[in-house]
Amino acid sequence: MDVGTLVADARRGRPRAVARLITLVENAAAAPGGDERLREVMAAFATATGPEGGRGPYGARVIGLTGSPGVGKSTSTGVLIRAFRRRGRRVGVLAVDPSSPFTGGALLGDRVRMQEHATDPEVFIRSMASRGHLGGLAWATPQALRVLDAAGCDVILVETVGVGQAEVDVARLADTTVVLLAPGMGDGIQAAKAGILEVADVFVVNKADRDGAQALVRELRNTVAPLRGPWRPPIVSTVASKGEGADDLIAALDKHTAYLDESGELRRRRLARARDEIETIALARLRARFAAEGRERRLDRLAERLVAAETDPYTAADELLADLG
Amino acid sequence: MDVGTLVADARRGRPRAVARLITLVENAAAAPGGDERLREVMAAFATATGPEGGRGPYGARVIGLTGSPGVGKSTSTGVLIRAFRRRGRRVGVLAVDPSSPFTGGALLGDRVRMQEHATDPEVFIRSMASRGHLGGLAWATPQALRVLDAAGCDVILVETVGVGQAEVDVARLADTTVVLLAPGMGDGIQAAKAGILEVADVFVVNKADRDGAQALVRELRNTVAPLRGPWRPPIVSTVASKGEGADDLIAALDKHTAYLDESGELRRRRLARARDEIETIALARLRARFAAEGRERRLDRLAERLVAAETDPYTAADELLADLG
Numbered sequence: 001m002d003v004g005t006l007v008a009d010a011r012r013g014r015p016r017a018v019a020r021l022i023t024l025v026e027n028a029a030a031a032p033g034g035d036e037r038l039r040e041v042m043a044a045f046a047t048a049t050g051p052e053g054g055r056g057p058y059g060a061r062v063i064g065l066t067g068s069p070g071v072g073k074s075t076s077t078g079v080l081i082r083a084f085r086r087r088g089r090r091v092g093v094l095a096v097d098p099s100s101p102f103t104g105g106a107l108l109g110d111r112v113r114m115q116e117h118a119t120d121p122e123v124f125i126r127s128m129a130s131r132g133h134l135g136g137l138a139w140a141t142p143q144a145l146r147v148l149d150a151a152g153c154d155v156i157l158v159e160t161v162g163v164g165q166a167e168v169d170v171a172r173l174a175d176t177t178v179v180l181l182a183p184g185m186g187d188g189i190q191a192a193k194a195g196i197l198e199v200a201d202v203f204v205v206n207k208a209d210r211d212g213a214q215a216l217v218r219e220l221r222n223t224v225a226p227l228r229g230p231w232r233p234p235i236v237s238t239v240a241s242k243g244e245g246a247d248d249l250i251a252a253l254d255k256h257t258a259y260l261d262e263s264g265e266l267r268r269r270r271l272a273r274a275r276d277e278i279e280t281i282a283l284a285r286l287r288a289r290f291a292a293e294g295r296e297r298r299l300d301r302l303a304e305r306l307v308a309a310e311t312d313p314y315t316a317a318d319e320l321l322a323d324l325g
Numbered sequence: 326m327d328v329g330t331l332v333a334d335a336r337r338g339r340p341r342a343v344a345r346l347i348t349l350v351e352n353a354a355a356a357p358g359g360d361e362r363l364r365e366v367m368a369a370f371a372t373a374t375g376p377e378g379g380r381g382p383y384g385a386r387v388i389g390l391t392g393s394p395g396v397g398k399s400t401s402t403g404v405l406i407r408a409f410r411r412r413g414r415r416v417g418v419l420a421v422d423p424s425s426p427f428t429g430g431a432l433l434g435d436r437v438r439m440q441e442h443a444t445d446p447e448v449f450i451r452s453m454a455s456r457g458h459l460g461g462l463a464w465a466t467p468q469a470l471r472v473l474d475a476a477g478c479d480v481i482l483v484e485t486v487g488v489g490q491a492e493v494d495v496a497r498l499a500d501t502t503v504v505l506l507a508p509g510m511g512d513g514i515q516a517a518k519a520g521i522l523e524v525a526d527v528f529v530v531n532k533a534d535r536d537g538a539q540a541l542v543r544e545l546r547n548t549v550a551p552l553r554g555p556w557r558p559p560i561v562s563t564v565a566s567k568g569e570g571a572d573d574l575i576a577a578l579d580k581h582t583a584y585l586d587e588s589g590e591l592r593r594r595r596l597a598r599a600r601d602e603i604e605t606i607a608l609a610r611l612r613a614r615f616a617a618e619g620r621e622r623r624l625d626r627l628a629e630r631l632v633a634a635e636t637d638p639y640t641a642a643d644e645l646l647a648d649l650g
Contacts, residue, residue, distance in 0.1 A: 039639045046637030058634060068393050070510060142638070185395060185510060267632070274628035274638075279615060281642035283608050290604060303599035307592070309383060312371030313467070313599075314364045317606035 003037065007044040010151050011052040013090070015124060018151045022126050025143045042146065051152030058270070060092070060149040061257060064158045064174030071182040072206040075240040077159050081123060082243075083250050084155050092153035093125040094144055096160045124148060139284050141173055142277045172276055175269060176256045178249075180204045181220070183212030200233045202252045208237035208245065231259055290320065328362065332369040335476050336377040338415070340449060343476045347451050350468045367471065376477030383595070385417070385474040386582060389483045389499030391524075396507040397531040400565040402484050406448060407568075408575050409480050417473035417481040418450040421466060449473060464609050466498055467602045497601055500594060501581045503574075505529045506545070508537030525558045527577045533562035533570065556584055615645065 001020070009017030021041060028038045063080070065073050077093060084091050128144060141158070148156050158174055179200035203224070205217050220235050227233075234252045238245030260266035290299065302316040334342030346366060353363045388405070390398050402418060409416045453469060466483070473481050483499055504525035528549070530542050545560050552558075559577045563570030585591035615624065627641040 042639050043637045046631075046634055046640075058632065068510075146638075185393075270632050271625075271628045274631040275624055277638050278624065278627050278631060278641040278645060279612070281638050282615070282645045283612065285642060285646060286611055287604070287608065290607070299600055299603065300596075302603050303596045306371075306599040306603065307383065307595050309371055312368045313471075313602050313606050314367050315371075316603040317610060320603060320607045321610065 003040045003044060007041060007150070008052075010147060013051065013121070013152050015121065018124055018147060019126070021147045022128070022144050025140050025147065026128055028140070028143075038143070042143065045146055045150045051150060058149060060145070060153050060156045062145060062156045062158060062174045062176070063253060064160065064177040065180060066160045066177065067180035067182075067204075068185055071180045071185060072240045073159050073180055076178075076180060076204065076206060076238065076249075077157050079238070079240050079243055079246045080155075080157055080249070083246050085120065085122065089154040090122045090152050091124070092148035092151070092156040093123070094141065094148065094156060094158045095125070095127045096141060096158060124151060124153060139280050142273070142280075145173065172273060175260055175266060176201045176253060178202045178204055178253075180206050181216060182207040183210045183216050201231065201256050202249070203233050203235040204245075204249060205235060205237045206240050209239050213237065230263055231256070231265075328365045328369060332366060332475070333377075335472060338376065338446070338477050340446065343449055343472060344451070346472045347453070347469050350465050350472065351453055353465070353468075363468070367468065370471055370475045376475060383474060385470070385478045385481045387470060387481045387483060387499045387501070388578060389485065389502040390505060391485045391502065392505035392507075392529075393510055396505045396510060397565045398484050398505055401503075401505060401529065401531060401563065401574075402482050404563070404565050404568055404571045405480075405482055405574070408571055410445065410447065414479040415447045415477055416449070417476070417478035418448070419466065419469055419473065419481060419483045420450070420452045421483060421485045449476060449478060464605050467598065467605075470498065497598060500585060500591060501526045501578060503527045503529055503578075505531050506541060507532040508535045508541050526556065526581050527574075528558050528560045529570075529574060530560060530562045531565050534564050538562065555588055556581070556590075 001017075006017050006021060010021055024038050024041065065077055065080075067073055074095070077095075081091050081093065126144070128140065145156055145158070177199050179202070181203065182205070203220055205213055205220065207213065208217075217235055217237060224233055224235065234255070236245060236248045236252050238249060240246075260269070290296075299320060302311070302319060305311045306313060306316050331342050331346060335346055349363050349366065390402055390405075392398055399420070402420075406416050406418065451469070453465065470481055470483070502524050504527070506528065507530070528545055530538055530545070532538065533542075542560055542562060549558055549560065559580070561570055561573045561577050563574060565571075585594070615621075624645060627636070627644060630636045631638060631641050
């Protein structure tokens with residue numbers, strides 16, 4: 001299928017076209033910057049005006065969900081899908097699994113819990129693997145968001161596994177970042193350590209019917225209390241597996257969306273996101289040039305000399321760059 | 326203090342010089358590639374022959390420890406420090422905390438558990454923050470390892486918080502990667518999902534005196550069983566807080582070190598690490614060029630056009646690159 005047809009079909013919200021485009025993104029992420037076909041797709045999306053017959057481009061609201069394994073991210077994503085569907089919204093889900101760098105495969109695991117939406121044409125769910133390339137995910141995810149936006153998704157939920165850098169990366173991609181915690185996961189002060197406080201727009205204490213939930217809420221409240229600035233992250237208690245707290249969570253998300261609009265913060269975040277995206281693609285293209293032709297072997301030789309302590313990493317890097325021409 | 330003296334002092338194992346050099350690395354990580362002083366330091370280390378009067382360069386054995394928050398990484402690191410000190414080894418510890426991108430500060434938290442080694446001149450412990458730069462940590466950690474290596478550390482323990490990309494990054498840095506799990510953390514199949522199986526050289530089931538530890542060991546054993554290849558990761562049970570299992574862990578680590586030497590895998594890993602390091606520095610230097618002078622504003626303008634859907638990210642990236650000259 002040619003790119004024009006694929007893009008037109010995606011803008012009509014045809015799932016198969018959307019799936020194929022995200023696969024294109026994913027495959028290209030293995031060697032970012034090298035795929036001319038994807039380049040063509042992205043150029044087509046930019047000049048097209050968002051989804052066919054719908055709102056303009058970049059109208060999708062991007063909500064990131066992050067937290068340690070086992071806090072209930074996928075279940076909470078399911079809760080949000082249902083809530084937004086009840087409002088008649090078209091929903092995209094991007095489950096970003098930091099997959100193995102060595103096999104390229106992503107185990108889907110609890111993704112099965114989302115099966116109930118498998119036949120809903122207004123829900124696009126996609127698992128994305130990083131394919132192990134350093135920075136591959138940072139590069140691929142914004143492109144996948146662009147595909148889902150063009151497909152007319154009103155809301156895109158980005159679910160990441162992880163604590164730490166993954167959260168920071170989600171925060172850079174999302175308009176609103178939800179950080180999930182659960183009692184008894186050793187998440188309390190450790191979570192603060194990982195710097196999640198600064199990236200959270202909304203905190204969710206999930207599994208709120210378990211021991212220690214109140215203590216965790218209190219701990220979070222004490223940590224959030226001294227925060228200055230126009231937005232203090234609310235703390236929402238949920239039992240996602242029973243759908244409890246869903247309305248509170250939606251209300252907190254709506255409030256944050258309103259704040260983003262009124263304060264001008266939405267524009268600031270999207271500009272920062274665009275900067276990151278452009279820079280990441282530019283660096284990926286340079287990387288692709290490193291990998292091209294004889295340069296791969298040149299890098300091998302430089303690495304051998306570095307291991308033999310015959311050079312230092314800076315000098316080796318300069319030699320690699322000098323080669324770029 | 327001039328670079329020559331600083332490097333000479335570090336090679337004599339003087340803690341203050343080591344600390345200052347790692348601070349230099351850390352500060353430079355905020356704007357990788359831009360620090361000419363660090364460049365001088367690294368060049369000096371490469372031509373010098375490792376620690377003064379000691380073994381050659383790059384002789385330090387690098388052991389990565391990773392796992393979710395709360396599994397007991399810091400406590401286990403403490404156990405390993407004691408074990409290696411009993412053998413008379415000089416030990417370096419790099420605690421890589423994915424800190425906030427917004428404040429630049431790292432909360433040290435449980436680092437206090439390592440206070441007992443604070444006055445041991447043969448133990449260097451350092452917490453490192455990422456300073457929020459995309460790729461800053463990937464760039465800075467190998468440089469900090471180089472400093473500790475030059476300071477004559479025989480073993481360097483790299484402790485990371487996180488599941489997912491952080492583990493992958495540790496695996497790329499370490500000769501041996503230890504993945505820690507604990508019962509009741511929702512770590513079982515979720516852990517496999519995050520791709521840790523492929524990065525683990527040794528599994529540790531910590532808190533082995535708790536309910537569910539046996540089940541976790543069994544689950545891991547079943548997962549590891551089908552693995553082919555010359556090295557099947559051993560599974561070690563520990564209660565790090567009581568020092569239980571320490572000998573088993575050390576034995577497993579030694580066995581892996583012997584395997585690395587005999588199989589030629591050590592050289593392969595170090596070559597891969599050197600390649601990554603050179604490439605990362607080269608990209609960081611390019612990034613620094615983007616940020617220089619008028620280009621920062623150029624990127625701002627490109628981002629504005631991207632948000633306004635007047636361009637696509639690829640075309641914008643090309644315009645940025647064309648500017649590099």
